[in-house]
Amino acid sequence: MRKKILGFLCFSLVWQALPAGAAGGLEGVSVSGFMTVGATYGDKQLLSNTEAVSQDGTIENTPGFTADSRLGLQISAKVNEDISITGQLLAKAREENSNVEADWAFINYRASEQVSVRAGKIKFPTFLISDYYEVGYAYPWIRPPQEVYSSNPITTLNGVDVLGRFRFGDLSLLVQPYFGVSRGAQALVPQEAATAFPICFNGTTGTFGACQAGTVVYTDFTADALRGINVSLSSDIFTVRAGSLETKVNAPGFGVFQDTAKFSSAGLSMDWHNVVLYSEYFKREISGAANVAFPNQKGSYATLGYRIGKWLPHFTTARIKDNNNPTTPPPGFPIAGTPLDQKSNTLGLRYEAGSGAALKFEVQKVTPKEGTRGLLIARPDMAPKDPGDDVMIYGISLDVVF
Amino acid sequence: MKTLKQIWAVLLLLVLWAGFVPAHAALAIIVHPNNNLSGITADEAADIYLAKAGVFTNGKRAIPVDQAANSPMRKKFYSAVIKKDDSTLKVYWSKLLFTGKANPPREIGDDAAVKNWVASNPDAIGYVDGKFVDSSVKVLLIIP
Numbered sequence: 095m096r097k098k099i100l101g102f103l104c105f106s107l108v109w110q111a112l113p114a115g116a117a118g119g120l121e122g123v124s125v126s127g128f129m130t131v132g133a134t135y136g137d138k139q140l141l142s143n144t145e146a147v148s149q150d151g152t153i154e155n156t157p158g159f160t161a162d163s164r165l166g167l168q169i170s171a172k173v174n175e176d177i178s179i180t181g182q183l184l185a186k187a188r189e190e191n192s193n194v195e196a197d198w199a200f201i202n203y204r205a206s207e208q209v210s211v212r213a214g215k216i217k218f219p220t221f222l223i224s225d226y227y228e229v230g231y232a233y234p235w236i237r238p239p240q241e242v243y244s245s246n247p248i249t250t251l252n253g254v255d256v257l258g259r260f261r262f263g264d265l266s267l268l269v270q271p272y273f274g275v276s277r278g279a280q281a282l283v284p285q286e287a288a289t290a291f292p293i294c295f296n297g298t299t300g301t302f303g304a305c306q307a308g309t310v311v312y313t314d315f316t317a318d319a320l321r322g323i324n325v326s327l328s329s330d331i332f333t334v335r336a337g338s339l340e341t342k343v344n345a346p347g348f349g350v351f352q353d354t355a356k357f358s359s360a361g362l363s364m365d366w367h368n369v370v371l372y373s374e375y376f377k378r379e380i381s382g383a384a385n386v387a388f389p390n391q392k393g394s395y396a397t398l399g400y401r402i403g404k405w406l407p408h409f410t411t412a413r414i415k416d417n418n419n420p421t422t423p424p425p426g427f428p429i430a431g432t433p434l435d436q437k438s439n440t441l442g443l444r445y446e447a448g449s450g451a452a453l454k455f456e457v458q459k460v461t462p463k464e465g466t467r468g469l470l471i472a473r474p475d476m477a478p479k480d481p482g483d484d485v486m487i488y489g490i491s492l493d494v495v496f
Numbered sequence: 497m498k499t500l501k502q503i504w505a506v507l508l509l510l511v512l513w514a515g516f517v518p519a520h521a522a523l524a525i526i527v528h529p530n531n532n533l534s535g536i537t538a539d540e541a542a543d544i545y546l547a548k549a550g551v552f553t554n555g556k557r558a559i560p561v562d563q564a565a566n567s568p569m570r571k572k573f574y575s576a577v578i579k580k581d582d583s584t585l586k587v588y589w590s591k592l593l594f595t596g597k598a599n600p601p602r603e604i605g606d607d608a609a610v611k612n613w614v615a616s617n618p619d620a621i622g623y624v625d626g627k628f629v630d631s632s633v634k635v636l637l638i639i640p
Contacts, residue, residue, distance in 0.1 A: 124599055128590065168594060175557075180596045198596055207550050212596065225595040232590040257597065266548060404583075446583045495590050 122172035130230040132162030132454075132491030139479055140472040144308035149471050150282050151310035152188050153487055162236055162491050163187035166197070166228055176204045184228055197228065197250060210257045218255065218272045219324040220246045222335055222361040222374055230493035234370060234408050234444050236456045237489070239395035240469055241414035241438065245378050246357060247281035248341070251320050270324040272339075280312035281345065284434070285471060287387040293347050308471055313348065317341040317355070332364040343384055353382035370399035370406060389416045391434065404446040413437045414469065436468025437461050450496060456489040522626035522640050523572050526611065526633040528618045531556070536621075536636040538577045544621060545578055546588070547598035552621075559619045560601040563610055573623045576639050 135157045136147030145154040152161035164187060170180040182198035200214030217225045221242055226232050227249065237243075253274015260267045283293065285307065293313070294305035305311055322339025338358045344351050361374030373396040380388050392415055399408030415435045440458040447453045461484040462468030464475070475481050525541055527533065533554055543549040544558045552558045563570040574580070580588065592598040604610045610622040615632035629635055 124602075126593055128594060166594065170596070170599060182594065182596075200596060202596065204550075217595070226591050229590050229594045232587055232594070261548065449582050450586050452583075495586060495594075 122178075123169065124171075125167070125169050126496065127165070127167040128229045128231055128493070128495045129165045130162055130228075130491055130493045131159070132230075132236055132489060133157055133159050134161045134487060134489045137486040137488070138474055138477050138482070140467075140470060140474060140477050140485070141308040142478045143306065144471065146308060146310060146471045147485060147487070149285060149310075149467070149469050150188075151471065160187045162230070162489070164228055168198070173201075178202045178204075208259055210259075211254060212257065213254045215250055215252050216255050216272065216274070217250050218274075218320075218322060218339070219270065219335075219337060220249070220322070220339060220357055221337070221359050221376065222333070222363060222372070224249060229495065230454075230491060231450065231452050231495045234372075234397065234399055234406055234454075235410065235440070235442055236454045236491045239374075239397075239410055239412040239438075239440075241393040241395055241412035241436065242359075242374050242376055244469060245376060245391050245393060245414070247315060248276045248279045248317050248320070250279075251276050251317075253320070264329050266328050268324070268326045268328070270326075271322070272324070273319075273321045276315075276317040276320055276341075279315045279317070281315040281388070283311040283313050283347075284387055285467065286433075287348065291348065291387075310471075313345050316344045318344070318352070322357075331366045332362060334362045336360040343380070343388075345384065345387075348383065348387050350382070350384040350387070353380060353384035355380045355384065355388075368401040370397070370401060370408065372397040389434070391416055399442075399444075406444040408442045408444070410440040410442065411437070412440070415463070433463070433466040434468060435463035435466045436470075437463075447492070451492065451494045454489070454491045454493065456487075458487040458489070460485045460487060521569070521572075522638055523569055523576065523623055524626045524629050524635045525577075525621065525623050525637040525639070526614050526629065526635055527552075527621050528614060528616075529632065529634045530618050531634060531636075533636055538637065538639070541621070541637065542578050545601055547592060547600075557619045558621050559617065561604045561610055561613055561620060561622045562601040563607070563623070564603055564605055567606060569607060569623060569625050572639070577623075 134153045136153045136155050139145060139155040140147060145156050147153045147155055165185045166182055168182040170178055172178045179201050180198060181196060183194050184197040185194045196215060198215060198217055200212045200216055203211045205211055219225045223233055223238055227238060251274030255270055255272035258269040288305040288309055288311045289307055290304060292302045292304055293311060294303060294309060296303050320341035322337060324337040326333055326335035340356045342352045343355045356379045357376060359374060359376035364371040375394040378391040380390060393413060395410055395412035397408055397410040399406050416433055438458055438460045440456055442454060442456040445453045460468060460470060462470060467473045470485060474485050475483060525536060533552055540553060545560045550558060589600045604613045607624040607628040611624050611628050611633055614620040614622040626638060
């Protein structure tokens with residue numbers, strides 16, 4: 095409800111600001127936005143009772159538009175020389191009825207030429223492109239590699255961050271510590287946990303029981319004392335970054351209370367003489383009961399592309415694996431750690447379709463480790479029809495910024 | 497005799513004029529007359545326009561303004577000073593804008609509008625066709 099009120103307030107603001115901003119008459123207020131319309135198709139039906147292919151159900155064994163389509167609208171206003179406010183509303187097709195959420199809503203205070211402090215709702219940088227994950231136009235892929243980017247279900251915090259920006263000749267150093275809490279975020283429940291915990295409501299019996307295989311369930315997920323730091327060094331050619339974050343997570347449906355989750359990551363990107371390169375690595379460590387449903391993970395990817403005029407063909411190889419899973423569940427837990435182990439290879443093509451628009455095509459081959467389902471909804475080698483080792487996912491999208 | 501001298505003077509002026517203002521429009525990077533800078537390099541101007549620097553080399557705040565998207569002077573400025581193509585710039589700004597780190601320069605309009613804006617804003621920096629320059633603004637760099 096609060097979100098809806100906030101969304102309505104922001105929309106009212108945008109509505110009032112739009113005509114004036116469009117006429118260039120309102121000083122210090124700017125309105126901008128981005129949009130992605132995308133279609134995906136997974137070539138294999140993995141379970142007999144659902145068309146879902148990806149574990150979150152957005153990529154299906156039928157052409158669908160919900161995985162990637164979204165609209166963002168940003169308004170920022172200068173309060174005075176040193177204070178500005180920014181709000182960004184995001185409507186995702188994957189959420190029911192494209193509900194609008196405020197993805198960003200903060201006050202920025204410019205303390206000096208080098209240091210700014212922001213307070214409010216902030217998308218924090220777990221990884222290289224986490225804070226502009228929704229802005230498809232800003233990166234080469236349709237979907238940033240899920241072997242890394244699916245691992246942190248919390249992407250925003252309510253709190254503060256500091257942007258320290260320092261220049262050394264042609265190099266820029268960004269030091270960005272952040273601190274806050276996350277409320278009302280939803281984490282995707284792994285299939286193994288959904289079918290083992292009594293979290294699905296059965297209308298006939300009126301009680302909660304284990305879900306059917308293939309049911310996509312989200313659980314409320316809160317994070318306290320979320321604190322992290324992002325350090326990046328960049329020039330016109332490259333960006334190198336490293337970061338870590340730690341938080342106490344709570345997921346009431348799973349007996350998870352104040353368990354520690356830690357992320358460490360490093361990555362780089364480069365754009366040099368038409369050669370485009372991205373690579374990242376991360377490690378996720380989760381302690382206590384949370385580790386059972388949300389295991390430790392390691393993931394990485396590397397992307398290499400070569401720009402030819404308006405075309406950017408690129409290739410990505412990515413891997414995610416669990417590590418240090420408890421092999422025997424703690425007392426009272428019906429399951430052992432959930433295996434999320436897969437690799438994928440992706441061929442992609444980005445085409446600059448005029449100013450501020452990019453058309454993208456992708457073909458991805460997802461191969462879960464033998465005996466696991468990886469980031470799919472079920473094991474492809476147990477598919478009801480044409481079982482095999484991998485699944486092909488096809489995608490096309492149009493990304494614009496305005 | 498007097499008329500001949502006058503003709504020579506006019507010719508000399510014309511030659512000088514032609515020397516200062518070439519046939520194609522020169523671009524002038526301008527600031528408010530109260531700005532105590534005597535000049536700026538193209539790289540320093542690019543840093544300000546790309547939000548890498550928020551201040552001039554004298555430490556004073558710098559607020560850049562752009563001409564409208566299709567103006568010839570904007571095209572000239574971006575190819576000669578910023579040296580990035582349109583899609584590279586759009587990606588660059590998408591990353592900064594939608595993460596709340598920086599906003600692109602405000603678009604003001606044409607040469608006359610930018611000159612008037614710069615003339616009335618002590619922190620401003622802009623660029624105009626050289627023939628629009630007058631005493632209301634100070635020229636820091638001329639790009640022929």
